[in-house]
Amino acid sequence: MASAEIITVGTELLLGQLVDTNTTFIAKTLADAGIDVHRETSVGDNTERIAAAIAEALGRADAVVVAGGLGPTVDDLTREAAARATGRSQELHEPSLARIRTMFDRLGRPMADNNRRQAMMPAGAFVLDNELGTAPGFIIEEGTRAVIAVPGVPREMRAMISGQVVPWLVKRFDVTATIVTRVLNTIGLGESDLDQRIADLFHAGVNPSIAVLAHFGQVDVKLTAKAHSHDEAVAMLDELEPRIRERLPDCIYAIDGGPIEQVVGELLRIRGWTLATAESCTGGRIASMLTSVAGASDYYLGGVVSYANEAKLDFLDVAPELIERYGAVSEEVATAMAVGAQAHLRASCAIAVTGIAGPGGGSEEKPVGLVYVALAGPDATAQVRKLMLPGDREMIQRRAAMAALTMLWKAVR
């Protein structure tokens, strides 16, 4: 079994200014690929200390993965330290320099001189392209061992680890255990609620393993099977999946799917429906989620952030009497907002949210956390749901957005 160590670089880690989630991601990704991590180290922006940490780790592990210190500044010292730890010089990597220059050209800005540093690579290194930023990564092979450097910017690091580093390691170290994962994407249940429904299926060390992962208001159930062949692992998952499904009726919106906004978008596209939004307390969060998906313009027409009452009247034709009689946070206004957005944009359907996200603005009758979500569907149908959401402002906004998207998913699936 191949062994690895992880080194993260950055003085901010030693000052406790930053939680080191890069190490967690890399460790998890390597473990999933069947590579054992034996030690994790963080060092500051200091060439000697980084070089010492790399050299020590190379004495113990097959692969040393270093994250961070590839930026353009004088504090970015991983290139130099890796060269020093492996007794190499640095040399300019022309294709990387050209790539960085192109990125700046597109910005219409001159390339700073110090960005040239990012194209300096330890001699003989295999360069890893960075599609998302200026810092290329690299791999240095030292006999049977390897030093691998990736950027510290989380999204650049993640793309490079999953897309290039792990495939390289699996091939280079001939990792043979096959690991197949399957993610059941759920919506509408809290993490502990979901956990409780399936807890008796978990046992430590059991294969396939079950993990419950919560993120941004959605909860994923991740099944991981280890076997000697892909088919064997898939058969194990096929046996387990229905046992979980029967515990979670009406909650699983996709298998290995993306976030709910992507899956709902795909369903809208398939149905040929168009969508509009009207948001009060979620303040554009739903629109922002929907438009984070490439190609959203195929089904999403747009919407209104009706934060002030004037916006509800002007953009959505909500009758002022309705607001006067029932208040802006009411079933009636939520429904009128959805109907107004649908009519203005001639959309197949519209979702609307009005509520009190807090911390101010609550009253005894209408406390912080009171939210109405409404859906105006095809054929002049409308539905509305009242929610009392716990949490702070951000949690309430997030949960309200999720509730609206859940309502939409149930209508369009």
Next chain:
Amino acid sequence: MASAEIITVGTELLLGQLVDTNTTFIAKTLADAGIDVHRETSVGDNTERIAAAIAEALGRADAVVVAGGLGPTVDDLTREAAARATGRSQELHEPSLARIRTMFDRLGRPMADNNRRQAMMPAGAFVLDNELGTAPGFIIEEGTRAVIAVPGVPREMRAMISGQVVPWLVKRFDVTATIVTRVLNTIGLGESDLDQRIADLFHAGVNPSIAVLAHFGQVDVKLTAKAHSHDEAVAMLDELEPRIRERLPDCIYAIDGGPIEQVVGELLRIRGWTLATAESCTGGRIASMLTSVAGASDYYLGGVVSYANEAKLDFLDVAPELIERYGAVSEEVATAMAVGAQAHLRASCAIAVTGIAGPGGGSEEKPVGLVYVALAGPDATAQVRKLMLPGDREMIQRRAAMAALTMLWKAVR
């Protein structure tokens, strides 16, 4: 200056199943007390590897703080490893055993046999009481150096570090330094661009130190002064700050401030201005940022996500001829969107964004990354800016939103 290393123990860390926030807390607490952390290490539940990590760290640092591995199970190996690393035997610590027994008595449960393990201490260790759980910590002095072990349960660890370990270290190593930090929040410059402007002010080991921290499209410049008194540290920062300010004209929007959306909101409130938004390619991201701030309803009236052209016509009264002649992504349409949003909501000002976030929808003439941001200000003034933004869809949306907020900040400050 006293130096320290931190070691966290637990196989779950190496599997990436747990984010190591213990290290972050300990590092921050030590830094605040004026103790330099030089390295952080995580190892699994393996006596030999824990002992090796402790022995290595003792060779480099004055104090080695080990968190985790003090529980009652056979997997809890820090006591044994610390004894081995310092060439000691273990002995039963009667007061700790009595304390653990009392805790179980109070719970009305019999003490498990393996809880006895928790009272075994390296010979000659100074025992740290645990008020919150069964695992005592300990300090072993080795000549001028020390190994300190604390539990891995976060609340027990935190209480022991703050209440017992730091006071002991400060006294033992005669730490007298005070640390004061000041953060200059900037917008409008990239990380490397900003770095280049101030790079000559940095030198390794210089006090005050300067760190450039990028996050979500904003860049912070963090100044950290160490001195013998608070006043002295503040004076050092007061001397440095203007030298940085003159290098970054028009970029620093706050000192120790929050994100730009919060600072801009505060400025709008002070001026008594109201704001509207009109977003095409940012799809509600700006509205969502603005409304993430509590109390945003005091100045933010609302806006439109005009994703489809119909939304630009219907909600914002953009003239169809304008779209026909110049295209939806144009200076003219961006300006008309801002003016339309401002007029509809009778807002003091409005910002608008239209562009091509990609990956589809680009052309040779109007490529992915082309974005116009516009501002309609008081007194019927309007301005518009053309940008060519690099990156993927998410980056383009984020940068476009930041550019619009920067334009607004310059108008309202």
